[in-house]
Amino acid sequence: MISAGGIFKLGFFGPGNSENRYLGIWYSVSNNDGVVWVANRETPLKNHQGVFKVTNKGILVVLDSTNTTIWSSKTSRTTGKKINNATAQLLDSGNLVVKDGNVRDPNTFLWQSFDYPSDTLLPSMKIGWDLNSGIDRHVTSWKSMEDPSQGQFSGYFDHRGLPQLVAMDGDRIKVRLGSWNGLHFTGMPWLIPNPFFTYKFVMNEKETYFQYDVPNNTFFLRFVLNPSGVGEGFKWMDTTKSWEIGITTQADVCQNYAHCGVYSTCDINKSPVCSCLDGFKPKFPNNWYSADWSGGCVRETPPACNDKDGFQNYKNVKLPNTCFSWFDNKMSLKECEEMCLKNCSCNAYANLDVRNGGSGCLLWLADLVDIVVLQVGGQDIYIRQPSSVLDHTEKSRHFGQKYQVIIIICSAILLMLMLVLGMFSYVRRKKLRINIRCQNDSNNEGWNKDMELPIFDLITISNATNNFAINKLGEGGFGSVYKGTLHGGQEIAVKRLSKNSRQGFNEFKNEVTLIAKLQHRNLVKLLGCCIQKNEKMLIYEYMHNKSLDSFIFDQTKSRLLDWCMRHNIIGGIAKELLYLHEDSRLRIIHRDLKASNILLDNNMNPKISNFGLAKIFGGDQTEADTNRIVGSHGYMPPEYAGYGHFSVKTDVFSFGVLVLEIMSGKKSKELCNSDQHLNLLGQAWTQWIEDKPTELIDEFLILGNSCILSEVLRCIHVGLLCVQQKPEDRPNMSSVVLMLSSDNSLPNPRQPGFFTKTAPLGEDYSSRKLVMPSINEITFTMLEAR
Known part of the structure; x- marks a missing residue:
């Protein structure tokens, strides 16, 4: 049939x-x-x-x-x-x-x-219940891949409290996808409407259900609860004639229900992943320190249940279990707070709907279970705390007028003291200028410059990094990178020059010279350096979200980058390159622009790092030649990789490669088509000339995130313009920024450089012999536990 x-x-x-x-x-x-x-x-x-x-x-x-x-x-x-x-x-x-x-x-x-339903949720199929007919639509896993009888796992809406989507292992919750907050389920922040999908959640006195749809059956999808109890989203790929997984409901241990017990948070980016909420302590400390967090946490001091209690705001989290919750869609957040404060059983409150600044009230009247810290798309929750736990700002909201005046006066005095101490510290550091005389290394002769950059002593950095024994973030051509914490609590990243480094003191000097003179919001901030004994270290601000490659090339994390974030990252990198090429007091060619050298701050804003290989152009200089080729395979244009000729168009080519990686989620060096030996550039070019550019788009971007197709295709178009084989065909960065921010028509791209994995060099450049090429394959690669 x-x-x-x-x-x-x-x-x-x-x-x-x-x-x-x-x-x-x-x-x-x-x-x-x-x-x-x-x-x-x-x-x-x-x-x-x-x-x-x-x-x-x-x-x-x-x-x-x-x-x-x-x-x-x-x-x-x-x-x-x-x-x-x-x-x-x-x-x-x-x-x-x-x-x-x-x-x-x-x-x-x-x-x-x-x-x-059986084990599969199809487009336009509802999951939920209909009170008129009594039908409760839910999915049930197969017993095994060869036995479709009902297995032990099921997925449905839990009717208790605020309805929430759960996956059950028998009568026990296995994974909790959370309640609906107006945009998505709180445990599925990547589930946002876009041109490829529409989502619908209905909750009224007659029915509660969720459904998704694919307009005009443009592609085939199915969401399956597999025999192991893991929800998986499959998309049919015409190119491979197979189903490929795009989404999974159990990407890491924090998705396991109540992995850290009650009154705790689970953060996959921390070690250990579990931690008690402020004002709480492990219920069974011995078990906790042996990585058994199931007992959760208990309060150190119970709330007084009076007006001296307050609420501590936790941001960007998956809201806890709503089985024992109460909600009202007409109340304001202020009214919600007042109601929770009057009820001694109320442990927390939040907005019911996050759209348009937030509305409605959601109260938790039982223990807080299954709070997960999310990279993106999380929600604010306000957790009840006694006055002894609240910080100064939170407590002041509940004090009388008299105490508020005292606190304001004390704050002013404290601020003045901090300003005085700050000025003293600034004057002291002004006196500590770098004055480095390298007398024992012939390669370092001639560097004797005064620079406005703080100096850290070796003991301070050693203490901050626990003597470089733990928290190693990565390793590359420069050496190793460590995470540290200064005495005042500031987190830092320390780049330590290795004795066996493929880069040397010249690169160290280069990076200090450049970054000390550059200031831009999309440039990683250099806090200082340490040059003592045989140690040479650079101290940077610490980026909590680490590098871009840890997101776009990771099956789990890539789904967290919705279109808005990717578009913002591309635009931020473009503006920083424009600053380096044209707007700063120096004209700088980075020469090593790649995903691992793009760091992401707390708001997922990009910051270009690693200037050890950068070159400064003087006056009206726009290009140069070198016998020493440095950089990373896959990002270097033909004229530089083959003949040592570099210019601002070298960075433009690298930027184009980076754009195509961000759009596709694939590495530039990957062999995308084994029959034709096409790498990412070749695959993008082939799909473009065959009028199939949408096939290049990262399926996670299509499956789960807000995606404006015209903007996506424009970025692919700009990326292809940047990777054209001849440098004179590539746009400069001022044109790129304009292209990305306008709707003006774009020229047609020509064939990219390095069209195939083993593509020959272009014939437009005369060959010449190069001396000792040095390829910096992995300047900075993040290491993360999985």
């Missing part, structure tokens, strides 16, 4: 090597690989003889070889009403329906398979 548009098929099938036969529905493109619905899950046919039919009463049945009914559809919706012409039809949505005659209104269907 085939749907009208040929999208779905219905028939008998045998999963895997099983001899049993089932009636099921699957996408036509996949030849029953990835069945989306099964009728007789619990009662298979034991041989290849069976019949499927619809009775004159509108009941679907499956009969075995003895004419015995082994499965039938449930009673029709119109019990007692005469049925004139019962018809079964498979729709292009994958919905098997029974109707009377040619009716098209779904509300008049006698029966539909969408009301009784």
Whole structure:
């Protein structure tokens, strides 16, 4: 049985090597690989003889070889009403329906398979319950890949308190995707409407459900609760003729329900991942320190349950379990706070809806369980605390007028003291200018410059990094990078020049010279340096989100980068390069622009780092030649990699590569098409000239994030313009910034440099012999535990 548009098929099938036969529905493109619905899950046919039919009463049945009914559809919706012409039809949505005659209104269907899902949620299918019909639509995993009978895992809306989507292991919550906050489920921040998807959540006195849709069936999707209890989103890839995973509900341990117990947070970017909320301590300390966090945390001091209690704001979190919650969609956040303060059982409150600045009230009337710190898309929650735990700002809201005046006066005095101390520190550091005389190293002769840069002594840095014993962030051509914490609590990143470094003192000197003179919001901030004994170190501000490559090339983290973030990152890098090339007091060619040298701050804003290989151009100089080629394979243009010729267009080429990596989620050096030996540039170019640029777009970007197609295609277009083989064809960065921020028409790109993985060099440059090429493959690569 085939749907009208040929999208779905219905028939008998045998999963895997099983001899049993089932009636099921699957996408036509996949030849029953990835069945989306099964009728007789619990009662298979034991041989290849069976019949499927619809009775004159509108009941679907499956009969075995003895004419015995082994499965039938449930009673029709119109019990007692005469049925004139019962018809079964498979729709292009994958919905098997029974109707009377040619009716098209779904509300008049006698029966539909969408009301009784198996393990798969399809576009336009609802998950949730209908109070009028009593139908509770939920998905249940297969028992195994060869047995579609009901497994131990299920996914549905928990009806208690504020409805929330959960995946259950028997009667125990396995994963909690959270409640709906107006934009997405609190545990699924990447689930945002976009041109490729529409989402709908309905909650009223008659029904509660969620559904998603793909307009015009532009591509095929299915969300499956697999036999292991993990939710997976699959997209059909025409290029490989296979289903590929784009989304998973259990990407890391923090997604395991209550992994850290009650009154705690789970943060996958910290070690250990679990920590108690402020004012709480581990219930079983011995277990806690042995990585058994299941006991959770308990309060050190209970709230007084009076007006001296207050609330501490935690930002960017998945809201805790809402089973024992109360909500009202008409209250303001202030009214919500007042109501929670009056109720001694209330432990926290938050907005019910985050849209338009927030609205509604959500109260937690039981223990706070399953709070997860999110990279993006999290929500604010206000947790009840006694006055002894609250910081100065939080406590002042609940003090009387008299105490507020005293606090303001004390704050003013404290501020004045801090200003005096700050001025003293500034004057002292002004006196500590770098005056480095390198007498023992012939390579360092001639560097004797005074620079406005603080000097850190070796003991301070050693203490901050625990003597470089832990918190190693990465390693590259310069040496190792460590995370540290200064005495005042400021977090730092320390680049330590290795004795065996492929870069040397010249690169160290270069980086200090450049960054000390440059200031830009998209440039990583250099706090100082340490030059003592045989140690040479640079001290930078610490970037909590680490580097761009740790996001775009990671199967889990890449889904956190929605289109708005990617577009902001691309624009930020472009503006910084424009600053380096044209707007700073120096004209600087970075020469090592790549994903690992783009750091991300707390707001996911990009900051260019690692200027050890950069070159300064003087006056009107725009290009130069070198016999020593430095940089990273995959980002260098042909004229530089082959002949040592570099210019501002060298960085433009690297920027173009970076743009295509951000758009596709693929590394530039990956072989994207093994038959044609195409790398990322070749794949992008081929898809562009074949009018298939959307195939380059990162599927995570399409599956889960807000995506403006015109902007996405424009970025791909600009990226291809930047990687053209001839430097004179590439735009300068001022043009790139304009292209990215306007709707003006763009010129057609020409073939990129390094079209294939083993592409020959361009013929427009005369060859010449190069001396000792030095390729800096991994200048800075983040190391993270998984």
